[in-house]
Amino acid sequence: MSETEMSPMQRVFTTLGHKEPDRVPLFLLLTTHGAKETGLSIKNYFSKAENVVEGQLRMREKYNHDCLLGFFYAAAEIQAWKGEVIFKEDGPPNSGEPFIKSLKQIKKLKPPVIAESPVLQEVLKTIRMLNEKSAGTVPVLGVVVSPFSVPVMQVGFETYLEMIYNEPQFFNLLMEVNEAFCAEWANAQLEAGATAICYFDPVSSPTIIPREIYRQTGHRVAKKTISRINGPTATHMASGRALPIIDDLAETGTGAVGISADENLRDVKQACRNKLAVIGNLNGLEMIHWNREDAKEAVINALTSAAPGGGFIISDNHGEIPYQVPDEVLLTIADTVHSFGTYPLDRLVKDDE
Amino acid sequence: MPEVIGNFRNALLASDKDAAIDILDKYLLKHTPLDFVEAIAVKALDEIGTGWEKGEYALSQVYMSGRICEEMIDRVLPDQSGQRIDKPKMAIALLNDYHSLGKKTVYSVLRAGGFQLIDYGRMETEDLINRVLEDRLELILISALMLSSALQVKEVVRKLNHGSEKVKIVVGGAPFRLDRQLWQAVGADAVGYTASDALKIVSSLQGGKTNE
Numbered sequence: 223m224s225e226t227e228m229s230p231m232q233r234v235f236t237t238l239g240h241k242e243p244d245r246v247p248l249f250l251l252l253t254t255h256g257a258k259e260t261g262l263s264i265k266n267y268f269s270k271a272e273n274v275v276e277g278q279l280r281m282r283e284k285y286n287h288d289c290l291l292g293f294f295y296a297a298a299e300i301q302a303w304k305g306e307v308i309f310k311e312d313g314p315p316n317s318g319e320p321f322i323k324s325l326k327q328i329k330k331l332k333p334p335v336i337a338e339s340p341v342l343q344e345v346l347k348t349i350r351m352l353n354e355k356s357a358g359t360v361p362v363l364g365v366v367v368s369p370f371s372v373p374v375m376q377v378g379f380e381t382y383l384e385m386i387y388n389e390p391q392f393f394n395l396l397m398e399v400n401e402a403f404c405a406e407w408a409n410a411q412l413e414a415g416a417t418a419i420c421y422f423d424p425v426s427s428p429t430i431i432p433r434e435i436y437r438q439t440g441h442r443v444a445k446k447t448i449s450r451i452n453g454p455t456a457t458h459m460a461s462g463r464a465l466p467i468i469d470d471l472a473e474t475g476t477g478a479v480g481i482s483a484d485e486n487l488r489d490v491k492q493a494c495r496n497k498l499a500v501i502g503n504l505n506g507l508e509m510i511h512w513n514r515e516d517a518k519e520a521v522i523n524a525l526t527s528a529a530p531g532g533g534f535i536i537s538d539n540h541g542e543i544p545y546q547v548p549d550e551v552l553l554t555i556a557d558t559v560h561s562f563g564t565y566p567l568d569r570l571v572k573d574d575e
Numbered sequence: 576m577p578e579v580i581g582n583f584r585n586a587l588l589a590s591d592k593d594a595a596i597d598i599l600d601k602y603l604l605k606h607t608p609l610d611f612v613e614a615i616a617v618k619a620l621d622e623i624g625t626g627w628e629k630g631e632y633a634l635s636q637v638y639m640s641g642r643i644c645e646e647m648i649d650r651v652l653p654d655q656s657g658q659r660i661d662k663p664k665m666a667i668a669l670l671n672d673y674h675s676l677g678k679k680t681v682y683s684v685l686r687a688g689g690f691q692l693i694d695y696g697r698m699e700t701e702d703l704i705n706r707v708l709e710d711r712l713e714l715i716l717i718s719a720l721m722l723s724s725a726l727q728v729k730e731v732v733r734k735l736n737h738g739s740e741k742v743k744i745v746v747g748g749a750p751f752r753l754d755r756q757l758w759q760a761v762g763a764d765a766v767g768y769t770a771s772d773a774l775k776i777v778s779s780l781q782g783g784k785t786n787e
Contacts, residue, residue, distance in 0.1 A: 313723030379676035
């Protein structure tokens, strides 16, 4: 590290403070790629913390990006609730049939005990080990699925939407249980050594629910839950739009927002200025068929739109890069950020000057 | 007429079933149920679908609108009415994963558009191929949320297009919306980005041709 080169931790916290670090931080949010990297099946890879730690460390070395991810897969929380999880050979494990079959079950619903959940314990062990290995120089990210978004896997999307519109009593009961679990799970990850918590909340996006309903539901839930989380949070819309609710998101106490590839990055950055840092918004699905030129162009466009002034972490739009994305594309993304994302941003075309 | 469409659209967007039924009942005093489907319901649903694609409306509004409309049209145009559109012979399925919102929304919108179709529910790849062949479908609509499920469409296309009878395959779901080349990469005949796109695609296929 040269005298002026920051550690990933310094780099990330400088940009979160809306200042320019030495270069734009890069989060390659890679999960299942770790299985490829270690030569294991996805199921086997996620069966032990040691595998995930090895995968995360190898990928950080390979791409020289700015975080380590303690996250396994979203459905791990459903596993903890004793729901079904289906493993695939070429993608993240997916939640199976919703485990809440009737709304009446919600009245008796008890949250999982973290200490008794093998998969959550492996996640905590992973975070502890990643924290030790990185010795405080690289942010270790923990993840929770928000209390407002996890019902998509608990009761199914259609039932959940109808519950939001027509069954406020059951909705409120479910949120109470989910909020308690979410805060406890986030705090357990922070205690294990996570630097920050990514609060995945796609259902709050205006892509999924109108803002007026969000204000009465997901926004209220996020404010309550985030206030109970004892560390920094970033809210991720997992491919959903964020621009129409930027001010609402800032009110929840979150520090950053992960946005959609459908949004104009420059507009979002402008709306977020000095309120929220922006994470995004390279299209993870399109990355599958990108060539090197495509990758380079996408990175340069994103940097040009959002890097000036700091407050920006370049990443994908979904919070998880698909298994099918080739290493060559990831290497090109990383190389381009390293070459063009150094502050001051002399190498970028100043197209608006 | 545009006023009726606008009022009906607004009632659906607000999830105001009573207002929507009121508009239908008044319309039926002078017109037939099929007139309502074609002149009002399909157009309102199309405006809502297009609005979602532009970021003006939310997915929950698309879903709730489809459900309300489906229920209303089922009441005035029951299956046994003989007025439902039964060409092309088609079904809809959720491939491999358990996220059925998209499939249910498209099913509701097509039913609200007066079409007859079979809901296969969730199916694994091989079961879907066998069922489509058994039922001698002309068209299968496939919904997928996970990328790995979307990629399985390639296998469905390969097996279904093996014989002389070609089954039209229409896909939809988040992976196809976010990656606009994916439907062609998996060999589908058409893609729908909103539930109301399904209405246009299916209507265009009534004559045996795609609109792609």
